[in-house]
Amino acid sequence: MKKAFIILTTVLFATVAQGQTLTQQDLMGTWLVSNVENTNSNPKMASAMADAVINLYADNSFEIKEKQQSGANYTYKTTTHKNATWSYNPSTQTISTTRSKMELKITQTGGKTYFTDTDSGLKFEVTKPI
Template sequence: MKNAIMLLVLALFATSVHSQSLTQKDLTGTWLVTNVENSSSNLKMATAMKNAIINLYADNSFEIKEKQDDGTYSYKTTTNKNATWSYNPSTQTISTTRSKMTLKVSQSGGKTYFADADSGLKFEVTKPI
């Protein structure tokens, strides 16, 4: 009986760990930054990233566009035009060229986060498109 309970607990733990892993296909697309956590660690970048979009294209090109006052999205201070991205599923990290940004991908409570270790910012993101 004790072994059966341990096996059940192990199976549940393995399932929960596996369900939090994202694939490159899951990450490909447009992500909207809906919230920036730890904004005091880098106020300029936090302001720029509020309501920005992060495009992770299938051809591995990468860009971040900021939302402008008129509601459009364009490059301003967060310029990553012509950059590329790659994904490491074992570490759950997205690496980019040009800006050398590394984003740690995580999920918690049904939400997805991209955390940038260099700036100390954590972006809550949704995939509207």
Template sequence: MKNLIVLFAFVLFAATAQSQSLTQKDVTGTWLVVNVENSNSNPKMAAAMGNAVINLYADNSFEVKERQGNGPAYTYNTTTNKNATWSFNQSSQTISTTRSKMTLQISKSGDKTFFTDKDSGLKFEVMKPI
């Protein structure tokens, strides 16, 4: 009976861990930054990333578009370097980019998804708009 309980607990833990892990296919796409946490750690970057769009394309190209505050509601300016690329490490749940040298740790809490920039400490709540 004790072995059965241990086995059940292991299966439950493994299923929970697996359900929170994302694949490269899950990560690929357009992500809208809906909230920036820990904005005091880097106020300038936090302000720039508010309502930004992060595009992780299937061909592994990468771009960040910042929403322009002085223009129409949907005017964006691309701020990443040309030919920037990204890669995904499924075991560590991290996105690494070239050119901008960002490393984003992906985490989930309930139905929310977060990208945390390892360098600045900023935590971006993101969602796929479609």
């Protein structure tokens, strides 16, 4: 009976761990930053990333667009370097970018997805609108 419990527990943990692993295909697309946590670690970057858009394209190009307020309307300004690319390491669940040398740790908690900038410590709650 004890062995059956140990086997059942091991299978349960393996299933939960596997369910949280994202693939590169899962990450491709447009991500909207809906919330920024740990804002005190880098207030300027936290302000810039509020309501930003992170695009991870299928050709591995990468861009961040910051929301710009201009009166009643708003626009987005691309802030990443030209020809920036991204790569994904599924074993560490991290996205690495060229040019800006940004590394984002991907986590999922309570049905929400987070990108944490490993350099600044800023944690971005992100959603895929489509």
